[in-house]
Structures are given as structure tokens and as C-alpha cells.
Amino acid sequence: MEWAWLMSRTQRHPDYRPVQPQPGYACAQAGQEQDKAAVLAVSVSLVYAGDAVNGYDPRHLARVSVVDEGERTLLDVLVRPRAQLLDSRGHLTGLTRDALSEHGGAVDFEDARGRLLELLGPRTLLVGYRVGGALEALRLSHGAVVDVGLLFAVEGRKQHQVHPLRYIAERVLGLEPDEGMLQDALEFAQLSMRLARHEGRQRAPTAPFPPREPRPWELVVRHIPRAWGGEAAARVAALCVGANQGFVVNWLLSESDPTDWRGEAVLVFPSDQACDRAYELAPALTEVHVQWQDVPGAPPLGALLTEQALMQAFSRFGMVVSARIPRKAMTREPHSFAFISFLEREDAQRVASKPEVEVNITPTWALPLRARLAKYGHASDKRVAVRVGDSADTGLEYDWVHICRR
Numbered sequence: 001m002e003w004a005w006l007m008s009r010t011q012r013h014p015d016y017r018p019v020q021p022q023p024g025y026a027c028a029q030a031g032q033e034q035d036k037a038a039v040l041a042v043s044v045s046l047v048y049a050g051d052a053v054n055g056y057d058p059r060h061l062a063r064v065s066v067v068d069e070g071e072r073t074l075l076d077v078l079v080r081p082r083a084q085l086l087d088s089r090g091h092l093t094g095l096t097r098d099a100l101s102e103h104g105g106a107v108d109f110e111d112a113r114g115r116l117l118e119l120l121g122p123r124t125l126l127v128g129y130r131v132g133g134a135l136e137a138l139r140l141s142h143g144a145v146v147d148v149g150l151l152f153a154v155e156g157r158k159q160h161q162v163h164p165l166r167y168i169a170e171r172v173l174g175l176e177p178d179e180g181m182l183q184d185a186l187e188f189a190q191l192s193m194r195l196a197r198h199e200g201r202q203r204a205p206t207a208p209f210p211p212r213e214p215r216p217w218e219l220v221v222r223h224i225p226r227a228w229g230g231e232a233a234a235r236v237a238a239l240c241v242g243a244n245q246g247f248v249v250n251w252l253l254s255e256s257d258p259t260d261w262r263g264e265a266v267l268v269f270p271s272d273q274a275c276d277r278a279y280e281l282a283p284a285l286t287e288v289h290v291q292w293q294d295v296p297g298a299p300p301l302g303a304l305l306t307e308q309a310l311m312q313a314f315s316r317f318g319m320v321v322s323a324r325i326p327r328k329a330m331t332r333e334p335h336s337f338a339f340i341s342f343l344e345r346e347d348a349q350r351v352a353s354k355p356e357v358e359v360n361i362t363p364t365w366a367l368p369l370r371a372r373l374a375k376y377g378h379a380s381d382k383r384v385a386v387r388v389g390d391s392a393d394t395g396l397e398y399d400w401v402h403i404c405r406r
Contacts, residue, residue: 002200036121041193153208224263284382285341302334318347
């Protein structure tokens with residue numbers, strides 16, 4: 001009954017999306033319940049692989065870990081990419097190109113998934129954190145799931161948020177805080193099982209709790225331009241004056257552009273006051289907010305409306321440095337709104353005074369959008385324009401970085 005309660009809570013959550021069977025997907029075969037575990041926890045590590053001919057996959061399976069109800073390891077294998085490996089996400093996955101090769105001990109995809117299916121019956125309950133993403137990477141259709149990320153709600157006004165797994169374990173289980181970026185698949189499987197067992201024993205769902213408090217002496221800088229190259233750390237230090245030296249810029253391949261590498265770094269300051277001063281001195285871009293109404297039962301307009309189209313439409317009113325359509329944390333579905341960031345505040349104010357701006361979705365279909373100055377300030381994060389070049393043809397070239405209070 002405890003597990004049935006957790007499964008029901010997962011499936012009734014507004015952010016739950018069952019993984020639909022597709023060509024190439026597998027499932028546990030009926031009649032194979034004998035000697036199968038009733039409950040398993042699964043976690044995966046994902047890398048970026050692909051090419052221009054066959055397509056790009058920023059969520060490509062590279063490791064699968066499975067534990068039983070007692071957190072004992074039943075499966076933990078590395079998986080060779082089925083396409084060209086572009087980014088192993090090493091500082092997040094702990095994986096290297098050599099480790100994912102055949103001589104590094106990695107097995108092929110079918111072997112890894114077959115080993116999981118040997119443990120799995122149709123009624124086996126699969127526990128995990130963002131378990132839907134794991135099933136999609138495994139190309140596995142399975143209905144009986146418990147998603148730990150959906151069991152522990154985020155307190156606050158925003159929807160579609162999810163706590164980091166280690167933070168849930170810290171709040172719910174009283175584990176020591178862990179600020180590391182490494183997302184170890186085996187550890188995540190064990191934590192998911194432990195949290196699910198704990199929650200199943202409660203008489204009522206755990207009450208929502210607030211996000212982790214920012215660490216007042218740290219800033220996280222993301223979206224660092226690759227054009228900065230070996231000067232990236234020095235450029236970031238010049239932008240965020242007063243940070244301690246010795247920080248590392250880690251590079252990630254952009255999910256939306258397989259040619260665009262972006263850096264991120266954690267900056268530590270000698271005091272809270274020094275951190276606050278550096279954050280306040282970084283000049284934020286001015287953002288306008290646009291929103292649209294999705295039609296029930298139809299694909300979300302955010303899946304058709306591109307950020308490039310938004311930039312092109314709004315650039316008529318001034319220098320647009322970025323446009324973004326946020327996505328829901330669990331399902332990766334686009335929200336029904338977007339933000340456009342202007343270099344000059346006067347340009348943002350001018351577009352906000354217009355009745356509407358038409359954005360082309362197709363050559364014959366334009367979506368009218370009403371722009372408003374974004375209501376909420378930059379208390380916890382901001383986007384800052386940075387110089388990346390100076391062209392005789394186009395003049396100054398701008399990009400942006402994202403500065404966040406950690």
C-alpha cells in the first residue's frame with residue numbers, strides 16, 4: 001500500500017508525463033514476474049552525442065545503475081555511445097571519452113538495456129529522480145514508476161520547479177550538505193530508493209519546503225562565451241570583481257546548438273559583502289516578457305516558436321542580446337511565455353509601449369505578442385551583456401552571461 005500510494009502521487013502530479021512507446025522502445029515482457037524484484041531504483045548518466053546526418057542527442061545514455069529495495073547494487077555499467085561522442089559532461093558525470101570506449105569496459109546499448117530487462121517484470125515498480133528522462137534515454141516503456149522529484153514539492157509562487165536530489169536528502173533525511181556538481185548515477189539510485197522508502201512510511205505527504213538558501217559568499221556564472229577561450233577565467237574575474245582566484249571554467253556543449261560551447265564557473269568571495277558588491281556592480285540587461293495561449297490538445301506554441309524568431313522580431317526596436325523560452329524542469333516542455341533581453345533600457349521601454357509585435361512562426365503565420373517590462377527584478381540572478389568581438393562590418397558584438405547567487 002505504501003508503494004501504491006507513492007505511485008499514485010507520482011501519476012497524479014501535474015508535471016508527470018508517462019513515457020509513450022515508440023519504435024525501438026522495449027518493455028518488460030508479461031509472464032516474467034517470477035523471481036523479479038518488486039521494487040527497483042534506477043538512475044542514468046547522460047552525455048551529448050550525434051552528428052549532422054543522424055541528428056544530435058544531448059541526453060544520450062552513458063551509464064545505468066540499478067539498486068534493490070535494500071540499496072544493494074544489481075547493475076552498474078557504462079554504455080558506449082551509439083553515435084559520435086561530442087561532450088562527456090565530465091564535471092557532471094565523472095565520465096571520460098576513454099571510459100566510454102570498448103577498451104574502457106563500456107558495453108553496447110542493447111547489452112545494457114537487456115541486463116536491466118532481466119531484472120524487470122511488468123509490475124516491477126521503478127523508483128528514480130526524473131525517472132521519465134531515464135526511461136527515455138533507455139528507450140524503455142514502463143508504467144509503474146515513482147518519481148522522487150515529484151514527491152517533494154517546492155514551496156513558493158513558481159510552478160514546475162523541482163528540488164535537487166541531494167538537497168531533498170539533506171532536508172528530509174538529515175544528510176550532510178553536498179555542494180558538489182558530480183551527479184553519480186549509483187549514488188542517485190541509492191538516494192532515490194532511500195527517500196521513497198522514507199516517504200512511504202509517512203502518514204501524510206511531506207510538506208513543501210523552500211529552495212536552498214543562496215550561499216551569500218558565492219556566485220555562479222553560466223553561459224560563458226567560448227569566444228573568450230583561454231582568457232575566460234580572467235574575463236569572468238574582471239566582470240565579477242573581488243572573487244578569489246583559482247576557480248575553474250567548465251565547458252558544456254549547448255543543448256540547443258551542437259556547435260556552441262558554453263562555460264560555467266563557481267566564484268567564491270572573501271566575504272558576503274564582497275560578493276554582494278560584485279553582484280550589484282554587474283549591469284543587468286533589461287528584459288521584456290511576452291506570453292501566449294496554448295490551444296488545449298494541440299502542440300505547445302513554444303515548440304514551434306524559436307528563440308531566433310523572437311530575436312529577429314524584437315531587434316527592430318533595438319539591440320537584443322538574448323531571447324529565451326523557459327522549459328519545465330521535469331518534462332522539458334516549453335512554457336507559454338518568453339523573455340527578450342535588450343542592451344538598452346530605453347529600447348525595452350519603447351517596445352513595451354507597442355500594442356503588439358508580430359513574430360513569424362512560418363513564412364505565412366505570424367503570432368502577435370504583447371510585450372511588457374518584466375515585473376520581477378534581479379534579486380537572485382541576472383543576465384549581463386559582454387563583449388565578444390568588434391567587427392568592422394557589424395560593429396560591437398555582444399553576448400551574455402548568466403550570474404546567479406548560489
